[in-house]
Every structure is written in C-alpha cells, then in structure tokens.
Amino acid sequence: MKKKLPDCFAKMRRLRRLDMRGTRVKELPSSIGYLESLESLYLSGCSHFEKFLEMVKMKCLRELRLDQTAIKELPSSIGYLESLESLNLWDCSRLEKFPEMVKMKCFRELHLGRTAIKELPSSIGYLESLESLNLLSCSHLEKFPEMVKTKFLKELHLDGTCKTREKFNFSEKG
Helix, strand or coil: CCCEECCCCCHHHCCCEEEECCCCCCCCCCHHHCCCCCEEEECCCCCCCEEEECCCCCCCEEEEECCCCCCCCCHHHHHHHCCCCEECCCCCCCHHHHHCHHHHHHHEECCCCCCCCCEEHHHHCCCCCCEEEEEECCCCECCCCCCCCCCCCCCECCCCCCCCCCCCCCCCCC
C-alpha cells in the first residue's frame, strides 16, 4: 500500500514499458524522468496520482496514459517530447491547464475529455501529425485554438463542451 515508489529506476536504462495501472501510487520518483529507453508509461486509474515530474530524458516515450488520475497539471517538458504520439488524460477532472506543445513532431492523439481545461494552447493548432482530439464533456472549455496546420485531423470530439454539442469528423480529401 505504498504511495511512493522507491527511487530505483535510474539503473533501468533498457526499460521500455512501465505499467502501473490501478495502483495506489501518489507520485513517481524523480529517476523516472531519466528513463531514456521508456516507450510506454501507463498510470491509468491511479486515482491518488497527483503530480507528474519533469520528463528530462524521456526521448523515446511514445505513449503516456494518465487517464482517471488526480493530476492537476503537466510539466512544461511534456511539450518537448519529440517521440510522443499519444497522450491520454481522460477523466482527469482536476486538470485545468495544458502546456504548450512545442516540439511534438509525431503527436497523433490527445484525449482531454472530462477534464477542467479552460483553454487549449495555440500550439495544438500547429501539430501537423494530429489525427484525433477528444474534448468530450469539457464543459469549462472557453477558448478553442485555430487549427492552422492540422491537415491530418480526422476526429474532433466536442460533445458536451460549452460551445457546441456536436461531433465533428475531419479528413483531408485528396
């Protein structure tokens, strides 16, 4: 019933997948941010998990699942994860702010449904690889960015937002 893991990850340089779904962990040790080979990190359903640390060297991280956690904010370093393809924050009801997404060249999926997000950063509109943006039941959402370079966007879910109650599907016609 530990809520904090021992700081033992620094030596696990080849670890590619860490699955801690449904555990009672409240926070991760700082050494997690240095797992250079980590590709997938699953913390789904960790209802006590509140804070995610800076992701200093997670250069290979492709999938991050923080859905149904008590997380309140994400570190700004998440916007610099060039390999990240999918981020799931579904039902993180305490999450109010989302950081800029600066160097995310491979980013395809963002799930923010049932969060307390009020505004999306303008950088989301410049994610060229973005295919799916889920904002279902984001009733606090006040501002939606212009989708300037999202030419591959296929799904935009806005059901239950304060602005609209429709679901839009976009696909580029060639």
